Amino acid sequence: xxxxxxxxxxxxxxxxxxxxxxxxxxxxxxxxxxxxxxxxxxxxxxxxxxxxxxxxxxxxxxxxxxxxxxxxxxxxxxxxxxxxxxxxxxxxxxxxxxxxxxxxxxxxxxxxxx
Amino acid sequence: xxxxxxxxxxxxxxxxxxxxxxxxxxxxxxxxxxxxxxxxxxxxxxxxxxxxxxxxxxxxxxxxxxxxxxxxxxxxxxxxxxxxxxxxxxxxxxxxxxxxxxxxxxxxxxxxxx
Numbered sequence: 001x002x003x004x005x006x007x008x009x010x011x012x013x014x015x016x017x018x019x020x021x022x023x024x025x026x027x028x029x030x031x032x033x034x035x036x037x038x039x040x041x042x043x044x045x046x047x048x049x050x051x052x053x054x055x056x057x058x059x060x061x062x063x064x065x066x067x068x069x070x071x072x073x074x075x076x077x078x079x080x081x082x083x084x085x086x087x088x089x090x091x092x093x094x095x096x097x098x099x100x101x102x103x104x105x106x107x108x109x110x111x112x113x114x
Numbered sequence: 115x116x117x118x119x120x121x122x123x124x125x126x127x128x129x130x131x132x133x134x135x136x137x138x139x140x141x142x143x144x145x146x147x148x149x150x151x152x153x154x155x156x157x158x159x160x161x162x163x164x165x166x167x168x169x170x171x172x173x174x175x176x177x178x179x180x181x182x183x184x185x186x187x188x189x190x191x192x193x194x195x196x197x198x199x200x201x202x203x204x205x206x207x208x209x210x211x212x213x214x215x216x217x218x219x220x221x222x223x224x225x226x227x228x
Contacts, residue, residue, distance in 0.1 A: 105158040
């Protein structure tokens with residue numbers, strides 16, 4: 001199974017600033033996903049990040065607010081732009097290991113916006 | 115619309131008692147079904163998955179789940195709960211048509227009494 005790391009593990013940011021979260025996988029994967037988990041809530045898919053193409057965003061999420069990069073098959077970044085306290089969440093990346101037909105999740109990035 | 119419902123937000127059981135967590139889904143095609151566990155401060159760990167075949171699937175940590183197509187359910191069970199099972203449990207559907215992605219339920223928080 002894939003081993004996924006995320007940086008930073010947590011951060012406290014001021015409103016109006018931006019934070020870029022990195023997701024690194026120890027093997028090449030086709031599909032990577034970014035999720036948001038607001039306090040006490042379930043996981044909500046933000047977007048699917050495919051290498052070599054634009055990310056596909058879910059309803060309610062836009063590229064200007066959550067730009068995503070996927071420069072290669074082992075790495076992706078999610079930027080949370082112009083942050084407000086409502087963006088305080090855990091952000092998780094996951095990868096789809098089609099050989100296993102399941103998603104493996106990173107440890108998450110806990111973001112607090114003041 | 116595709117959705118996953120976990121009717122029980124909180125469940126409390128005594129250590130050693132049996133456990134059943136409910137999951138109902140709405141999906142037009144045959145879904146892939148998953149149960150994940152999230153311990154406090156931890157990432158998501160896959161407990162078990164169902165794709166096809168035997169409707170009773172065994173997972174890690176002594177968990178099992180049964181797929182009932184007629185009831186659109188995929189309930190998670192454990193015959194004897196351990197204190198270390200206290201966590202948040204998420205049921206998820208993996209879409210098998212169109213863009214492959216997960217839809218998560220709202221989660222059930224399990225508390226175990228000593």
